[in-house]
Amino acid sequence: MGVTKTEVFxxxxxxxxxxxxxxxxxxxxxxxxxxxxxxACVCGDLVDExxxxxxxxxxxxxxxxxxxxxxxxxxxxxxxxxxxxxxWQEARELxxxxxxxxxxxxxx
Amino acid sequence: MGVTKTEVFxxxxxxxxxxxxxxxxxxxxxxxxxxxxxxACVCGDLVDExxxxxxxxxxxxxxxxxxxxxxxxxxxxxxxxxxxxxxWQEARELxxxxxxxxxxxxxx
DNA sequence: GATTGTGATCGCAATATTACGATAAAAGTA
DNA sequence: TACTTTTATCGTAATATTGCGATCACAATC
Numbered sequence: 001m002g003v004t005k006t007e008v009f010x011x012x013x014x015x016x017x018x019x020x021x022x023x024x025x026x027x028x029x030x031x032x033x034x035x036x037x038x039x040a041c042v043c044g045d046l047v048d049e050x051x052x053x054x055x056x057x058x059x060x061x062x063x064x065x066x067x068x069x070x071x072x073x074x075x076x077x078x079x080x081x082x083x084x085x086x087x088w089q090e091a092r093e094l095x096x097x098x099x100x101x102x103x104x105x106x107x108x
Numbered sequence: 109m110g111v112t113k114t115e116v117f118x119x120x121x122x123x124x125x126x127x128x129x130x131x132x133x134x135x136x137x138x139x140x141x142x143x144x145x146x147x148a149c150v151c152g153d154l155v156d157e158x159x160x161x162x163x164x165x166x167x168x169x170x171x172x173x174x175x176x177x178x179x180x181x182x183x184x185x186x187x188x189x190x191x192x193x194x195x196w197q198e199a200r201e202l203x204x205x206x207x208x209x210x211x212x213x214x215x216x
Numbered sequence: 217g218a219t220t221g222t223g224a225t226c227g228c229a230a231t232a233t234t235a236c237g238a239t240a241a242a243a244g245t246a
Numbered sequence: 247t248a249c250t251t252t253t254a255t256c257g258t259a260a261t262a263t264t265g266c267g268a269t270c271a272c273a274a275t276c
Contacts (some may be wrong), residue, residue, distance in 0.1 A: 001229070001230050001231065001263085001264045001265040001266080002229085002230050002231030002232055002233095002262085002263055002264050002265080003230070003231050003232080003263095003264065003265085004133060004134065004135075004231095004232090004263090004264065004265095005159070005160070005264085005265080006134060008159040008160075009134035009135065009137075009138065009159075010134075010138075013134040013137045013138050013141075014134045016131060016134070016137045017131065017132055017133050017134045017136075017137055020128045020129070020130075020131035020132040020137075021128070021132045022128075023124060023125065023128035023203070023206070024125055024128040024129045024132040025112060025125050025233090025234085026112065026114060026117035026118075026121040026122045026124075026125045027112075027117065027234095028125075029117075029121045029124045029125055029128075029206065030117065030118075030121050032206065033121075033206055033209070036206065036209055036210040036211070037209060037210075037211070038211060038213050041213075042252090043252075043253060043254095044251090044252065044253080047253095051113070051116040051117075052113070052116075052234095052235075052236090053235070053236050053237080054236090054252090054253075054254095055235075055236055055237075055238090055253095055254085055255085055256095056234075056235050056236065058253065058254060058255085059233095059234080059235080059236095059254095059255090060234090061253095061254095062254080062255095063233095074242090074253095076242070076243045076244065076251095076252085077242075077243060077244065077250090077251050077252040077253075078251090078252065078253080079252080079253060079254090082213065083210055085210075085212060088207070088210055091207065092207045095131070095203055095207070098131070098137065098140065098141055098144065099196070099199060099200045099203070101141070101144055101145060102144040102145075102191055102193075102196055103144070103145070103146060104193060105146050105149075105190065109233085109234045109235040109236080109259065109260050109261065110232085110233055110234050110235080110259085110260050110261030110262055110263095111233095111234065111235080111260070111261050111262080112233090112234065112235095112261095112262090113234085113235080133263090133264085135264095150222090151222075151223060151224095152221090152222065152223080155223090160264095160265075160266090161265070161266050161267080162222090162223075162224095162266090163223095163224085163225085163226095163265075163266055163267075163268090164264075164265050164266065165223095166223065166224060166225080167224090167225090167263095167264080167265080167266095168264095169223095169224095170224080170225095171263095182223095182272095184221095184222085184272070184273050184274070185220090185221050185222040185223075185272075185273060185274070186221090186222065186223080187222080187223060187224090217276105218275105218276085219274100219275080219276070220273100220274085220275075220276090221272100221273095221274085221275100222271100222272090222273095222274105223270105223271090223272090224269100224270080224271075224272100225268100225269080225270070225271090226267105226268085226269075226270085227266105227267095227268090227269100228265100228266090228267095228268105229264105229265090229266095230263100230264085230265090231262100231263080231264080231265105232261100232262075232263065232264090233260100233261080233262065233263080234259100234260085234261080234262090235258100235259090235260090235261105236257105236258090236259095237256105237257095237258095238255105238256085238257085239254100239255080239256075239257100240253100240254080240255070240256085241252100241253085241254070241255090242251100242252090242253090242254100243250100243251090243252095244249105244250085244251085244252105245248100245249080245250075245251095246247100246248085246249070246250090
């Protein structure tokens with residue numbers, strides 16, 4: 001297999017998993033952090049900051065765009081990437097909804 | 109390839125990515141939520157709650173245990189799984205450290 | 217000592233991910 | 247039109263992940 005059975009899980013669980021995937025690779029964490037702190041924005045600048053080939057960075061950007069957490073604005077010959085504020089907020093809320101509902105137990 | 113170049117990223121970025129992986133699959137989100145809300149604890153109960161085979165659930169539990177976000181206590185013939193509070197807190201802090209440092213921009 | 221209940225592990229198949237060189241695409245510039 | 251710059255995409259290779267049936271391991275119980 002290798003294919004996740006998304007259809008048997010709730011939409012919320014699938015969405016949380018998808019948003020978590022955005023952060024589930026160190027390069028993507030680095031990209032998101034650079035964009036969030038506005039230390040970079042243009043694709044080429046991100047490539048300069050990251051120890052990865054241009055093709056690889058572009059691929060990660062594509063995945064982040066697919067998830068929706070970033071958006072790109074073409075500014076020939078450059079492309080400027082930015083955090084999608086609404087989705088960023090969605091991530092905060094969904095992660096919070098899971099992480100904040102932990103009640104310590106004495107079960108084990 | 110298929111192998112992440114962890115050595116070229118910071119420890120923090122790698123750790124965030126690893127913790128995010130815990131949430132990067134809907135089954136694991138469901139497991140973590142069940143444990144956080146204490147609606148299940150024993151492995152068998154988790155299997156009953158999830159639409160996956162026992163072997164698959166066990167594998168996800170192993171991965172969560174490897175990451176450290178859950179711990180298991182053997183209680184023959186059962187095994188009781190619980191959230192590792194310290195790591196749960198670590199996740200909250202690290203995710204927060206990224207998600208809270210977003211300053212809206214007017215770049216694009 | 218055989219049986220039972222519970223969970224871990226093995227082995228396999230299928231798909232996904234990561235990485236990168238090479239090349240294409242797009243739009244401006246000479 | 248040719249050239250340059252920047253980014254996307256293609257193709258490929260290697261490794262990782264997901265899923266499950268079958269089996270193993272362990273301790274309790276009969």
